[in-house]
Amino acid sequence: MMTGKVFIVGAGPGDPKLITVYGLECIQQADVIAYDRLVNPKLLEYAKPGAELVYCGKSPGNHGLIQDEIHVLLVKEATAGKTVVRLKGGDPFVFGRGAEEAKVLAKAGILYEVVPGITAGIAAPAYAGIPVTHRDYATSFAIVTGHGREEKGNDFLNWDALANGIDTIAFYMSVGNIEHITSQLMKHGRSSTTPVAVIEWGTTEKQRTLTGTLETISTQIQESGYHNPSMILVGDVVRVREQIAWFAEEVNKEVRV
Incomplete structure (x- = not known):
């Protein structure tokens, strides 16, 4: 069984120039990008050709994917050997539920990294x-x-x-x-x-x-x-x-x- 890796990336506060260098590198290398509502769409333009973009945004009364579905997506795509970026507004560990997702990945035996962002x-x-x-x-x-x-x-x-x-x-x-x-x-x-x-x-x-x-x-x-x-x-x-x-x-x- 192939095993990929998940990068839980902080996209920064809104201005696309405020993403970290490492965060941008992760976006450029990803096979799958699961992104949230407050991620600046301009950052998705750096995705490589053929990368799959999955909207996971949440707003009151309107969820692209519920949290459990996001967990399933991350595990499924990484298990298939893909490089996955979970792209979150701000910093993934500041009210971003990044720790919950990391826990799921750890339990599933999936390799992952956390890339901090500007909150x-x-x-x-x-x-x-x-x-x-x-x-x-x-x-x-x-x-x-x-x-x-x-x-x-x-x-x-x-x-x-x-x-x-x-x-x-x-x-x-x-x-x-x-x-x-x-x-x-x-x-x-x-x-x-x-x-x-x-x-x-x-x-x-x-x-x-x-x-x-x-x-x-x-x-x-x-x-x-x-x-x-x-x-x-x-x-x-x-x-x-x-x-x-x-x-x-x-x-x-x-x-x-």
Whole structure:
């Protein structure tokens, strides 16, 4: 029996230029690429002729493949002797279920590698001119999912620790849960005037950024029509944006080279 190999690759936060050199090499060598919804389609143009492209994207109410089907696909194609790339947005081990897929491969005796990627919790703020740490504002940084497993309900986070122990908090995929997030942070002691930024489609040509406070941002999101994929950044570092914002969001198609 032939046995191939699976590369679990982080595609980066959206800008195709932000994929790692190794990640791009994996794409170029793959026989099969199983890719997620937030992977920039431009990266698939680097696939070799004849490579099979399999959409595995997930969005609310619409799954290209359910997770168990993805596991079966990876094992099946690798067992057939193929080089398989499991291409995920951001980093595969940051809210990407990469560890679950690696566990399945290990149990099946399939060779695999994990190729880290740049996660949106750092990259999207950087493109918006917001450093997640700063000597004057933040010496701690946390990345947090905006929604947990359904059986855990809304209060799956240690809100007291987040509100009082972390300077900068990056919430992933949290727009739909923003009212609960802001109310819990304020309830547990975070000031209502704490700056907040919402970065939609970070690092891409569609990027736009909204700033406000814990008290105002929920209403602002509704009025401005922001949706996922968005990063929500909470903390005083948001103030730095006024000084160092560099990515021209309205004209980036012209200024990017």
